[in-house]
Every structure is written in C-alpha cells, then in structure tokens.
Amino acid sequence: xxxxxxxxxxxxxxxxxxxxxxxxxxxxxxxxxxxxxxxxxxxxxxxxxxxxxxxxxxxxxxxxxxxxxxxxxxxxxxxxxxxxxxxxxxxxxxxxxxxxxxxxxxxxxxxxxxxxxxxxxxxxxxxxxxxxxxxxxxxxxxxxxxxxxxxxxxxxxxxxxxxxxxxxxxxxxxxxxxxxxxxxxxxxxxxxxxxxxxxxxxxxxxxxxxxxxxxxxxxxxxxxxxxxxxxxxxxxxxxxxxxxxxxxxxxxxxxxxxxxxxxxxxxxxxxxxxxxxxxxxxxxxxxxxxxxxxxxxxxxxxxxxxxxxxxxxxxxxxxxxxxxxxxxxxxxxxxxxxxxxxxxxxxxxxxxxxxxxxxxxxxxxxxxxxxxxxxxxxxxxxxxxxxxxxxxxxxxxxxxxxxxxxxxxxxxxxxxxxxxxxxxxxxxxxxxxxxxxxxxxxxxxxxxxxxxxxxxxxxxxxxxx
Numbered sequence: 001x002x003x004x005x006x007x008x009x010x011x012x013x014x015x016x017x018x019x020x021x022x023x024x025x026x027x028x029x030x031x032x033x034x035x036x037x038x039x040x041x042x043x044x045x046x047x048x049x050x051x052x053x054x055x056x057x058x059x060x061x062x063x064x065x066x067x068x069x070x071x072x073x074x075x076x077x078x079x080x081x082x083x084x085x086x087x088x089x090x091x092x093x094x095x096x097x098x099x100x101x102x103x104x105x106x107x108x109x110x111x112x113x114x115x116x117x118x119x120x121x122x123x124x125x126x127x128x129x130x131x132x133x134x135x136x137x138x139x140x141x142x143x144x145x146x147x148x149x150x151x152x153x154x155x156x157x158x159x160x161x162x163x164x165x166x167x168x169x170x171x172x173x174x175x176x177x178x179x180x181x182x183x184x185x186x187x188x189x190x191x192x193x194x195x196x197x198x199x200x201x202x203x204x205x206x207x208x209x210x211x212x213x214x215x216x217x218x219x220x221x222x223x224x225x226x227x228x229x230x231x232x233x234x235x236x237x238x239x240x241x242x243x244x245x246x247x248x249x250x251x252x253x254x255x256x257x258x259x260x261x262x263x264x265x266x267x268x269x270x271x272x273x274x275x276x277x278x279x280x281x282x283x284x285x286x287x288x289x290x291x292x293x294x295x296x297x298x299x300x301x302x303x304x305x306x307x308x309x310x311x312x313x314x315x316x317x318x319x320x321x322x323x324x325x326x327x328x329x330x331x332x333x334x335x336x337x338x339x340x341x342x343x344x345x346x347x348x349x350x351x352x353x354x355x356x357x358x359x360x361x362x363x364x365x366x367x368x369x370x371x372x373x374x375x376x377x378x379x380x381x382x383x384x385x386x387x388x389x390x391x392x393x394x395x396x397x398x399x400x401x402x403x404x405x406x407x408x409x410x411x412x413x414x415x416x417x418x419x420x421x422x423x424x425x426x427x428x429x430x431x432x433x434x435x436x437x438x439x440x441x442x443x444x445x446x447x448x449x450x451x452x453x454x455x456x457x458x459x460x461x462x463x464x465x
Contacts (some may be wrong), residue, residue, distance in 0.1 A: 003339030006038020011370050014330065018372055018419035028326040039337045050336055055329035058379060059321055061170065065163050066321040068287035071313030072237070073118035075294035078303045078309040080227060081234035084121035088231035090126045095134040099144050099198050102127040103191070106148025112238025113161040113290060116422055117316075119149045119430050125220035128430070135211040136202055142426050143201075143440025147194040150416060151448045155374070155408040156186040161241055161283055163375045164411050168404035171386035175249040175273040176283065179405035181464045182455060186329025186409055189451045194444055201440060205342035229298040237294040241286045248282035283303055323421060324379075327371040331380035343440075346383060356392040357402060357456045360385070361410040365449060369414030372421065378411035399465050406452065413449030416441060 010031040017027045029051050036046040076082040086105040093101035094400050102123060107118045123145060131141055155164040158177040165176055172178075228234075258278060262269045269277060295302055295309070302309070334340055347366070350359040363385060368377025382389075389403055418434055425443055427433060458464075 003035075003039040003337055004342060006035040007334055007337060007339050007343075009038070013373065015370075015417070015419045023323070024330075024372075025322050025326045028330035032330040035334060035337060037325055038051060039339060041337070046333060046336075050333050053343075054383075055142040055325045058325040059327040062163065062167070062324075062375070062379075063317070063321050064284050065166055065287075066317040066324075067314060068291065069113060069115050069161070069163065069283060070317035070320065071310055072113055072241070072287050072291050072294065073115040073314070074313035075291050075302075076109075076114050076234075076237060077118055077122060078305045079228055079234075079294050079298045080225065081294055081297060082114060082118065082223075083126075083225065084228040084231050084234040085109060085238075086123045086126050087228070088234075090130050095130060098130045098134040098136055099140075099202065100195060101130060102141070102144045103148035103195065103198075106145055106371035107153045108235075110149045110162065110237070110241070111153040111160050112235070113159060113197060113241040114238075115316075115320075116149050116154070116162075117425055120145055120426050123148075124429050127362050128220050135206075137205045137210050138213050138216055138430070139436045140198065140201055140205070140431060142430050142432055142437040143444055144198055145426060145430075146416070146423075146441045146444050147191075147198065149423060151194065151412060151444065152187040152190045155412040156183045156190060156405075156451075158405075159242055159246065160182045161245060161287065163410050164281070164378065166283060167375055167378055168382065168407045169276040169279045170273065171276070171382045171407075172390060172400040172404045173272070174342045174401050174404040175279045176245060177249070178401035179399070179465050182402060182405045182459060183409075184459075185464075186405075186451050186455055189454065190448055193451070197443055197447065198440070216431055218429065227298070229299045229301075233297050236297060237290040240293050241290040244286035244289050245282050248285060253278040253282060283320040304345060320427050321379035324373050324376045325459070327373050328378035328379050329385075331367060331371055331376065332383070335380065335384050344384065348388060355396060355398055355456070355460060356389045357398070357406050357459065358453070360389050360403060361406050361452050361456060364407050364410040365414045365452075368411045369417050372417055372419040374411035374415040377415060378407055378458060402459065403452055406456065407453045409455075410449075413445060413452060416445045 014024065014027060014031045018024055029047060032051055033043050033046060036043065085108055086389055088104045089108065090101045105123045106119050112117065127141055127145065128138065131138055132374055144307055153160055154162045161176065169175060173231065188259040258274055263271050295306060347363045350362060364378050364381045367381045368374050371377045371380070390400060393400060393403055418438060427437060
C-alpha cells in the first residue's frame with residue numbers, strides 16, 4: 001500500500017512541477033527516486049541501473065527522428081515554405097471558414113512531417129489575423145490549432161511521419177501505413193466532431209456578443225513577405241517525405257535480403273525486429289531528402305540561413321528528446337516497483353477473453369496522461385506490455401496493424417493534460433492562459449480519446465483493418 005501511495009504522490013508532484021514550468025529533465029528522476037524510496041528500494045542503484053539505462057535506450061532508438069524532424073521543420077520555416085502553405089490555405093478559404101482554414105493549415109504541415117511546435121509558430125500569425133478579421137474570440141484559437149496539429153494528422157492518418165506513428169513499428173513490425181481503414185475513419189470522426197464543436201463554441205460566443213477581444217498579449221504583426229516560395233513549390237518537401245517513405249516501406253525494402261547480413265556480426269540485429277528497423281530507415285531517408293528539398297526550393301531566402309536552420313533544429317531536438325526520454329526513465333522506474341504490478345494487473349486484465357485493443361488503448365492513454373507525453377507514455381506502455389499484446393492478438397487472430405494504430409491514436413488523447421509541454425508552448429505562443437483557453441483544448445482531447453474507443457467498438461463488430 002505504501003508503494004502505491006509513493007507512485008501516486010510522485011506522479012502528482014511531477015505533473016504539478018511540469019505545470020509550473022519546471023523542467024522534467026531535472027524533476028523526473030527526483031520524483032522517480034521518491035517513489036522508489038516509498039517502495040524500499042535503494043536510491044543510487046535505481047538511478048544508475050534503472051532510470052539512466054532506459055533514458056539512454058529511448059535516445060538511442062528515437063533520436064534520429066527527433067533530430068531529422070526538427071531540422072526538417074526549421075528548414076521549412078527558414079525557406080518560407082511553411083508560411084507560404086499556411087498563408088495560401090488561409091487566403092483561399094477566407095474569413096467565412098476561418099476555423100477550418102486554420103485546422104487545414106496545421107494539418108497539411110503536420111502530415112508532411114513538420115514538428116508540432118514549428119507548425120504552431122508558422123500558423124499563428126495568419127490565424128490570429130484571420131480570427132480578428134472574422135471577429136472570432138481569440139480564446140478559441142489554441143483549441144483550433146490543437147485540432148489541426150495535435151490530433152488526426154499526428155497519429156491517426158496513415159503515413160504520418162510524426163514520432164507518435166513511428167514508435168509502434170518497433171514493437172509490432174508494422175509500417176507508417178498500418179490499419180488504414182481504422183486510421184481514416186478516426187480522421188473523419190475527429191475532424192468532423194472537432195469542427196462541429198468549434199463552430200458551436202463560435203456561435204455561442206457570438207450569441208453573447210463576444211468578439212475577438214482587446215488587449216491581448218503576443219499579438220502578431222503581419223509583415224508582407226515577398227520572398228516566400230509559391231505554395232505549390234512549398235509542398236514538394238512534404239510530398240517527398242510521404243512519397244519516399246511509402247515507396248521504401250512498401251516496394252523497395254521488402255525486396256531486400258536484409259536478414260542475411262543484418263543478423264550477423266557486427267550488427268547482430270534480432271530477426272524479429274528487422275522489419276520495424278527497415279521502416280525506421282525508410283523514414284530517416286525520407287526526412288533527409290525532405291530537408292534537402294526544403295533548403296533548395298528558395299535559394300534567395302535560405303542563403304546564409306542554412307547553418308541557422310540546421311543548428312536551431314539540432315538544439316531543439318536535444319531538448320525535445322531529453323524531455324521525453326527523462327519521462328520514459330521515470331516511467332520505467334515506476335514500472336519496476338512492486339506497487340505498479342497491482343496497477344499493471346488491472347490494466348492488462350481488461351476484457352481478458354476478447355480483443356486486446358481496449359486494454360491497450362486504456363493503458364497507453366493513462367500512461368500518456370501521467371507523463372504528459374504521447375510518445376513517452378506510449379513507449380512505456382509498449383515496452384512493458386507490447387509483447388503481451390502481440391501474443392494476445394495472435395491468440396485471437398487480430399492484426400498487429402490494429403495494435404499499432406490503436407496505440408498511436410490512444411497516445412494522442414489524454415497526453416494533452418495541463419502539464420503537457422505542447423499545450424504550455426501553444427498557450428505561450430498565442431499569449432493566452434490555461435484559464436482562457438484550456439477548456440477547448442481539453443474538449444478536443446476528449447473527442448480524440450472518445451474516437452479511439454468508439455472505433456474499437458465498431459471494429460469488434462465489423463472487423464475492419
């Protein structure tokens with residue numbers, strides 16, 4: 001009992017400190033060790049033999065995606081491509097469809113591989129100007145950006161190169177396009193219900209005479225930029241990332257006899273993980289090609305800024321990967337404690353005679369919410385239970401692709417609790433507070449989370465993949 005209290009206390013304190021803006025890189029190990037003390041474990045061995053090895057293993061596997069994704073995003077930003085795409089969509093749809101224009105701008109950039117943070121920075125100036133012109137309350141803007149950037153194109157739409165769709169490949173030997181029907185249905189539901197919610201919120205505000213508002217912070221200055229590349233040219237890097245990944249994963253790598261050398265010295269890869277590793281290689285190559293194209297489509301603007309794009313992306317990736325890896329280290333300390341076994345037993349015994357999807361969705365959702373990180377929570381869940389879920393799926397003749405898609409989508413649900421780093425950053429960019437705008441972000445979170453469970457119910461009846 002004392003061990004369980006220690007786990008809950010440490011989780012609560014980590015959430016509180018993250019909400020207050022303190023770095024999880026510092027406080028994740030502190031509160032992990034606090035939980036260990038409550039369970040009667042030694043402090044220093046827990047830190048050096050449990051926390052640090054799991055932190056390092058996460059960095060080893062996923063750092064290339066954080067690095068290449070961040071550099072790609074900065075290359076899109078410095079070349080003006082991200083701004084050009086956002087501006088074109090906003091101008092095309094106009095004020096009558098202001099919310100949809102913002103959502104689609106975010107969605108196109110996110111699905112093309114641009115990091116969530118870069119998307120928020122790129123879209124915000126145009127989105128704020130559009131909301132102001134349409135007289136839509138600014139407090140609804142973070143929820144609108146969240147729908148476009150933090151939901152369906154992050155983890156539901158098949159092929160998205162975001163990290164949340166990359167992680168399950170390692171555990172289930174799948175690719176980015178796993179369970180396309182499940183993912184596309186999820187995309188339609190999240191987008192449809194999310195847009196309906198946002199439009200209702202807008203109409204309700206108007207019925208009470210509320211407009212854009214005054215005296216807002218962080219109001220952007222729209223400066224006409226004539227050095228932007230054309231919108232169509234700007235989409236080439238995004239299309240290249242998606243296209244190259246698809247070709248390599250579906251047509252090129254499957255024809256290679258990689259097992260004959262990858263499992264031999266000096267590589268000695270496990271044969272069961274070769275497919276997932278190949279799919280990781282495909283995304284790395286695609287992101288590299290995307291970066292090169294983003295750097296050459298607008299030579300006039302990028303001239304002299306190449307080093308800045310690469311350096312800023314590299315530095316940003318270090319902070320992002322270390323934040324998440326620290327949360328993974330924290331989670332792995334928690335899972336090593338005796339008290340966690342009680343929690344784990346209850347999570348893995350949900351619907352024991354049926355499909356593992358419900359248990360997986362709840363487990364991933366809970367751990368993503370606890371850590372405040374979709375990728376961190378999912379990594380812990382799959383590290384702990386991935387093999388069990390795969391064996392369970394085999395027993396009931398369920399496709400591993402469904403395990404991939406459910407894990408990915410569930411991770412992007414309750415991760416957006418108030419202490420989530422992306423939420424805090426989004427509010428800072430828009431100059432708004434949790435009190436003003438978090439309600440709508442949380443509503444989008446509930447829609448996203450509810451969609452996963454609704455689709456699991458439908459899949460149980462109709463057996464689609």
